Amino acid sequence: MKRLLALTALSFTGAAVSAPAPVLAAETAPATAKIPVRVVVVTTFEIGKDTGDTPGEYQNWIEKFPLAQTLPAPGTDHGVMHYNPDLQVLAIASGEGPEHMASAMTALILDPRFDLRHSYFVLAGIAGIDPNFGTIGAAVWAPRVINGGLAHLVDPREIPRDWPDGFTPVQGSRPDETPRPPLHSLSGDMMYTLNPGLTRWAFDLTKAISLPDSDGMKQSRARYHGYAPAQKPPSVMMGDTISGETFWVGKLMNRWAERWVRYWTDNQGVMATTAEEDVAFCQALALQAKAGRVDPERALVLRTSSNFDMPPPGQTAAQLLADEANEKGYSAFIPSVNAAYQVGSVVVRELASHWDRYENTIPATGK
Template sequence: MVMARYKALFLALMAGLAGPVSAAPMSPRAALAAIAKCAPAAPCAAHLPVRVVVVTLFEIGKDEGDRPGEFQLWKERAKLTQRIPFPQGYHDLYYNPDTQVLGIVTGMGNIKSATAALALGLDQRLDLSKAYWLVAGIAGIDPAAGSAGSAAWARYLVDGDMAHEIDAREIPAGWKYGYFPIHGSTKVEGDPLAGPAPVAANGEMFALNAGLAQWAYGLTKDLNLPDDASIAAQRELYKDFPAAQMPPHVMMGDQLAAMTYWHGEKMTQWGRDWVKYWTNGKGTFVTSAMEETGIIQSLEYLTKVGRADRNRVMVLRAGSNFTMPPPGMGAAENMARENAGYSGMTAALEALYAAGSKVVGEITTHWPRYEKSAPSAP
C-alpha cells in the first residue's frame, strides 16, 4: 500500500515535470486568476496557455513611456498588460490574455539569457508545450551583408565563446587568428579555420528550423522598414559596401553569439570565417550579439521533457550598428563613437517590432492552424 502511494506520487511528479497535467481547458483570464494563487516555481494545478513567447534581452529604463530598449515597444503595442511575478529570473513577465502572447526580458549575455529561458520553461504556472519562441533583439551587422536598421531571420546560431586562444602576437606563421576551435585541427602548420569542421558541433552551432525561418522571412520580406537621417548618414560612410548602403529591409542572415563586445575589420572577417567553419559553409555571418546560443541550449533541454518545442524557435536580429568601422576610420575610434549611442538603435527597434509582430500576429490570429504544426516555406 505504501509502495503504491509512493509510486503514484512519483508518477504525478514526473507528469508535472514533463508538462502540464491534462485538464479541462481554462480561459486565459481564468487561468491568470488561478495562477496568481500559486507561488513562482512551485507546483501549480492551473496552467496559463501561451501561444508565443517574445524574448527580449534588455530594457533601458522603465518598461513604458521613456527611451525604449528591446522590450518597451512590445509591452506598449502588443498590450502585454498583465504582470506575472518572476523572481527566479531577471525581470517580471507580461502577458496579453487576448492574444496569449508572453513577454520576457532575460538580461544581457548568454548566462542570464540561458538561465532565464530555463527558469521560464520549468515554471509550472505556464503551458509552453506548443508555444512559439521569438528572440527579437538588436545586433551589430556586417556591412558586407546588410545595413543598419535591417532585420535578419537566422537559420544558424553559432557560439563565439567556446574556443582556444593564443595572443595574436604569438600565433604561428600562416594562421589568420589566434582564436580557434577547441576540437579543431591540432597541427601548427596551416590555418586552423581552413576546411570543414572536423567534429559535429556540441554547443558551438545550432541549426534552427530552416523551414520556419524561411516562412517568417516570406511573411515579412516586403515590409517597408523605417529609415531615418541618422542611419542614412551612416550608410554614406560605407561607400565600398553596397549592402551597407541599402535602406532598411528584411533579410535572411545567421547569428554569431559571443559575450565579448568585439569590433573591427579583422574581427568581422573572423566572424565570417567562424560561421562558415561551424556551419560547414552553409551559413553566412550577418549579425553579432550575445544571447542566442544560451537560449537555444536551454530550449533543447526543455524540449526533452516536453516543456518547450525547439522546432518552434525563431531568431530575429536587427542592426543597430555595424561590426566594423567605415573606410578610413580605426576600430578603436569607431567603437568609442558607437559607445556614445548606436546610430541605428531607433530604426532597429522599430524593425524588430514591425517584422516580429507580423509573424506573431499571424500565429496568434490563426492559432488553430499553427497549434498543430509549425509552418514551413513552400
C-alpha cells in the same frame, strides 16, 4: 525537434491499528489550471522603465502589442513578464548576456504556471551587422546560430604567420582544423540550425515590410565606401548570427567572424549579425526539449541591426568603439528597436490569431 537536437548534435506495520495519516489539501485539490501561452516573445533588455520612456527591446511589445497584464518572473534578472490574455502571448526580458538568457529561459520553462510544449518562441533583439552583408536598421531572420564564444585563442602577438587569425576550435590546434571537430561534444554546442521551413515562412510573411530610415542612418551608411550591401536602405533579410559574450569590433574581428561561420557550417552559412544571447537561447530550448517541456522546432531568431560591427574606411576600430561608447555610433538604435517590433509582431500576431491552424501544425513556406 529531431532536426535541432541532431544539429545541436550542434542546428530537467505494527500490530496496533493506527489512525490514518491526515490527507494534505494539495493531494485532494484539483491541479491549478495552466496559463495558456501560444507565443513567447523573448527580448534581452529594457532601458529605464518598461513603459513611458526611451524604449529598449521590451517596451514596444508591452505598449503596442499590447501586453497589459504583468506577471512575476522568478529566477530572471528583470523580475516581471507581460502577457496578453486574449491572444495568449507572453513576453520576457531575459537580461543581457548568455548567462542571463540561459537562466531566464530555464526559469520560464520550469515555471509550473505554464505549459509550453506547443508554444512558439520568438527571440526579437538588436545586433551588430556585417557591412559585407547588410546595413543598419535591417531585420534579419537567422537560419543558424553559431557559437562565437567557445574557442582556443592565441594572443595576436604570437599568431603563426600562416594563420588567418588566432582562433582555433577547442578540439583543434589550427584555425582550419580538418576534419572539423563535431558540432556537439564535451566542449559545447557550436551550431544550431533553426527549423528551415518555419524560418522561411517568417521571412516570406515579413519580407515586404518597409523599415524605418533616417538622415542619421543615411549619413552613417554612406561612409562605407566599397561595401555595397551597407549602403542600401534597410530591409528584411535572412542570414546567420554569431553569438558570443565578448563585444568585439573591427575589420579583422569581422573577418574572423565570417570565417568562423563558414567553418562551422561547412561553407553553407553566411555571417550577417553578431549578438550575445542567441546560443544560450538555443541551448536552453534544446536541453529542456530532452525533458519534453518545449519544442525547439517552434523557435525563431530575429535580429535587427543597430550598428555596424566594423568601422568604415578611414576610421580605426578604437575610434568606432569610442563613438559607440559615447552613443555616437548607434544612429540606428531606435529604428532597430522599432524594426524588431514591427517585423516580429507580424509573425507573433499571425501565430497567435490563428491558433486553430498553428497549434498542431508548424507553418512552413509552401504549406
